[in-house]
Amino acid sequence: MNRFISYEGLPISSGGAHSIGRKAPKMNYDKTLEFLNLFADKAQPKSIKLTLFESEKKEYSALKLLPNFTLKFGIPKTRNDGWLRTWTWNLNEKDIEKGFEALELNNELPKNPAGPINLDFYWNFHFIDPKTRKVLPNQELIPELDFRIKNSRIYLRLSKQSSISVWFALPFEKINKYELEFIQDLKSNLPFKTSDKHWRIWEKSDKENWTPRKIEIKNIS
Numbered sequence: 001m002n003r004f005i006s007y008e009g010l011p012i013s014s015g016g017a018h019s020i021g022r023k024a025p026k027m028n029y030d031k032t033l034e035f036l037n038l039f040a041d042k043a044q045p046k047s048i049k050l051t052l053f054e055s056e057k058k059e060y061s062a063l064k065l066l067p068n069f070t071l072k073f074g075i076p077k078t079r080n081d082g083w084l085r086t087w088t089w090n091l092n093e094k095d096i097e098k099g100f101e102a103l104e105l106n107n108e109l110p111k112n113p114a115g116p117i118n119l120d121f122y123w124n125f126h127f128i129d130p131k132t133r134k135v136l137p138n139q140e141l142i143p144e145l146d147f148r149i150k151n152s153r154i155y156l157r158l159s160k161q162s163s164i165s166v167w168f169a170l171p172f173e174k175i176n177k178y179e180l181e182f183i184q185d186l187k188s189n190l191p192f193k194t195s196d197k198h199w200r201i202w203e204k205s206d207k208e209n210w211t212p213r214k215i216e217i218k219n220i221s
Contacts, residue, residue, distance in 0.1 A: 001138055001141040001142065001171065001173065001204075002173065002203065002204045003172075003173040003174070003201060003202060003203050003204070004142045004169055004170060004171055004172065004173070004201075004202050005169075005170040005172045005175070005179075005183075005199065005200065005201050005202075005215070006167070006168060006169050006170070006199070006200045006201075006202060006212070007166065007167075007168040007170075007194065007198055007199050007200075008166070008167050008168075008198055008200075009164070009165060009166045009192070009194060009195060009198055018163060018164050018165070018166075018192040018193075018195075019161065019162070019163050020162045020163060020164055020191060020192050023162075023191075025100065025103055025119065025158035025159070025162055026100055028156065028158060028162055028164070028191055029100075029121070029156065029158060031191035032121070032154060032156050032164070032191050034189070035189050035190055035191065036123060036125065036154070038130045038189055039127055039128060039130055039186060039189070040123065040125035040126070040127065040128065041125055041126045041127075041128050041135050042123075042125050043123070043125075044093065044123075045093070045121045045122060045123050046122050046123060046124045047090065047120075047121075047122045048090070048091040048092070048093070048095070048096065048099065048119075048120070048121055048122075049088055049089065049090055049091065049118075049119075049120045050069075050073060050088065050089045050091055050099050050102060050103075050117070050118070050119055050120075051086050051087070051088045051089075051115065051117070051118040051120065052065060052066065052069060052076075052086065052087045052088075052115065052116070052117055053084045053085075053086050053112055053114045053115030053116050053117070053118070054084050054085040054086070055110070055112055055116065056084060056112055056113055057110075059109075059110040059112075060109050060110060060116065062085070062087070062116070065105070066087060069087070069089070069102065072098055072102070073089040073091065073095065073098070073102075074089060076088055076089050077089075077090075084112075084113065084114060084115075086115075099119045100119065102117060102119070103117055103119045103158060103159075105117055106159060106160050111160060112160075114159075115159055115160070116159075116160070117159065118157055118158065118159045119157075119158040119159070120155070120156065120157050120158070121154075121155075121156040121158075122153065122154070122155050122156075123153060123154045123155075123156075124150045124152070124153050125152060125153070125154075126139045126151075126152070127139065127152060127168075127170060127171075129182070130185065136170070136171050137171060138171040139151065139169070139171050141171070142169045142171060143202075143210055145202075145210060149167050150167075151167070151169035152166075152167060152168045152169050152170075153166065153167050154166050164191065164192055168186075170182075170183075175215075197214070199214065199215045200212040200213065200214060200215065201213060201215050
């Protein structure tokens with residue numbers, strides 16, 4: 001493989017994940033799951049995390065919520081890095097509904113720079129053809145450009161202000177009719193509007209280095 005196509009939607013690392021905050025968190029989750037059931041070889045999340053944040057302005061007491069959360073989800077991992085103290089629980093799929101019940105408490109709590117409660121989902125998957133249900137070939141040949149980012153992934157953060165960050169790596173070395181229709185279908189089923197500026201085609205040099213260049217939106221829309 002000498003080329004592949006990527007989409008990185010406003011990565012969280014740059015502070016610009018796609019905002020999806022106007023819809024109810026459960027709706028955003030269901031829409032993301034619908035997309036994964038269509039385009040991914042597995043829809044099971046690799047990780048699910050529930051996080052409780054302390055109030056920056058002491059407008060609510062996280063410590064009063066903590067006993068109930070601990071009773072439901074077990075002993076949390078506590079972090080105090082000098083900003084907002086947090087308590088995080090790793091959930092199983094069987095805990096998802098209880099996680100959404102906990103998330104509903106956000107409706108009763110004031111705004112906070114983070115949280116007050118987050119429910120985070122992380123998926124790692126390979127793309128499939130939604131019509132044939134077969135895995136797109138050669139995805140295992142796509143290079144891992146950053147050891148922290150696996151091909152392909154979705155990170156969904158549900159809270160008062162929900163967001164979604166994605167990294168899609170498609171094993172397309174060129175864009176013909178099939179590839180164009182696939183991308184069109186993919187875009188129309190996502191729970192957010194893609195940014196035309198973030199599609200790239202990566203090419204491998206003679207020295208085995210990978211270099212990206214933007215794809216003009218007219219070629220894929």
